[in-house]
Amino acid sequence: METKPAADTKPLLRLATAWFGGCAGCHMSFMDLDEFLIDLTAKVDVVYSPVMDVKEYPENVDLCLIEGAICNEDNLELLHKIRERTKVIVSFGDCAVTANVPAIRNQLGLGNAESVLQRAYIESAQNNPSLPGEPGIVPALLPRVMPVHEVVHVNHFLPGCPPPADRIKALLVQVLEGVEPRLEGNQLKFG
Amino acid sequence: MGACRLCLVEVAGIPKLLPACTTKVREGMEVQTNSERLRKYRRMTLELLFAERNHVCAVCVANGHCELQTLAYSQGMDHVRYDYRFPKWEVDDTHPLFGMDHNRCILCSRCVRVCWHIEGAGTKNVSGRGAKARIISDLNQPWGTSDTCTKCGKCVMSCPTGALFNKGSTVGEMERDRGKLEFIVTAREKKQWIAE
Numbered sequence: 001m002e003t004k005p006a007a008d009t010k011p012l013l014r015l016a017t018a019w020f021g022g023c024a025g026c027h028m029s030f031m032d033l034d035e036f037l038i039d040l041t042a043k044v045d046v047v048y049s050p051v052m053d054v055k056e057y058p059e060n061v062d063l064c065l066i067e068g069a070i071c072n073e074d075n076l077e078l079l080h081k082i083r084e085r086t087k088v089i090v091s092f093g094d095c096a097v098t099a100n101v102p103a104i105r106n107q108l109g110l111g112n113a114e115s116v117l118q119r120a121y122i123e124s125a126q127n128n129p130s131l132p133g134e135p136g137i138v139p140a141l142l143p144r145v146m147p148v149h150e151v152v153h154v155n156h157f158l159p160g161c162p163p164p165a166d167r168i169k170a171l172l173v174q175v176l177e178g179v180e181p182r183l184e185g186n187q188l189k190f191g
Numbered sequence: 192m193g194a195c196r197l198c199l200v201e202v203a204g205i206p207k208l209l210p211a212c213t214t215k216v217r218e219g220m221e222v223q224t225n226s227e228r229l230r231k232y233r234r235m236t237l238e239l240l241f242a243e244r245n246h247v248c249a250v251c252v253a254n255g256h257c258e259l260q261t262l263a264y265s266q267g268m269d270h271v272r273y274d275y276r277f278p279k280w281e282v283d284d285t286h287p288l289f290g291m292d293h294n295r296c297i298l299c300s301r302c303v304r305v306c307w308h309i310e311g312a313g314t315k316n317v318s319g320r321g322a323k324a325r326i327i328s329d330l331n332q333p334w335g336t337s338d339t340c341t342k343c344g345k346c347v348m349s350c351p352t353g354a355l356f357n358k359g360s361t362v363g364e365m366e367r368d369r370g371k372l373e374f375i376v377t378a379r380e381k382k383q384w385i386a387e
Binding site: 091094097098099100101103104106107108109144147149150154157159161183184185186187188189190191 | 241245247248249250251254255260263264265267268269270271274275277278279280294363
């Protein structure tokens with residue numbers, strides 16, 4: 001989204017979205033906001049997102065929607081950076097809130113990071129069975145997949161797999177109005 | 192039963208919270224069913240239930256028709272504050288008609304009670320204690336090898352989560368007709384055949 005200077009003097013809210021261990025379904029649901037996205041461009045400046053070509057997470061971000069569970073060392077590093085540089089963090093969708101499907105590997109106990117790679121890249125490989133390993137490029141899996149709030153302080157939670165667009169809108173509208181966002185009833189439904 | 196502690200109530204004159212399901216009504220009793228204190232404990236209990244086993248709503252047969260899920264959002268549970276335990280539990284798919292996924296079981300023991308007291312088969316039981324407690328069939332054997340199971344499906348009808356399910360159902364498909372259990376009990380006890 002292009003930055004448009006608003007007619008009034010109210011500064012645009014600096015919005016970021018991040019994508020960790022998840023299927024991108026939450027971001028697809030964000031795209032389902034349809035025409036509200038156009039309203040949003042008048043109120044926010046999107047400064048970082050997987051749908052933008054920005055490499056480095058910027059400073060002074062007002063709001064960040066985080067999709068996905070914390071699965072590998074890159075996730076962990078970026079999450080700490082996001083927390084340092086962001087006022088309000090929202091756990092966006094079930095993977096961020098509960099660790100959800102990515103955390104099913106936790107049931108295999110300690111050492112699951114090796115056994116899942118073994119299963120996927122050796123036992124199931126049709127050609128060239130080998131474990132992916134490229135230090136500095138392919139991040140190592142963490143021993144245990146975690147929901148975002150297990151690692152850093154999270155300000156608000158937006159459950160759903162994915163959260164439907166109207167639920168995302170409900171939260172964003174409240175944040176933009178400057179009120180403490182409050183979702184109730186089936187707006188908090190997991191799954 | 193007093194198993195799940197979600198029906199805790201405040202009774203005037205008694206400092207501790209009591210489960211409504213095991214507390215006898217008496218003359219002049221003053222009962223609070225919804226207070227700040229009760230909501231706080233109810234939410235805590237729900238979070239502990241979610242943290243104890245592997246409840247992954249997104250891939251559950253009961254998604255959208257689950258009593259645990261509905262209670263969670265009705266009580267404002269937007270996340271679980273306790274660390275998830277991620278235990279390893281098996282799925283018993285040996286029965287020709289039904290499956291049992293221990294990952295989703297909250298040990299309410301409804302299936303045990305319906306099997307013993309309504310069907311009268313006595314197939315289902317609780318084995319073990321604490322975090323190791325689990326529902327078993329007959330003498331702790333695969334459900335499909337049970338001699339006593341009549342395949343009536345009452346346990347499946349009574350299950351509040353996706354722990355017991357009809358084979359072949361996938362995400363969100365497991366809807367239960369609890370009215371059938373009520374119909375059977377009313378017919379038997381009151382000789383009234385009332386169908387909804």
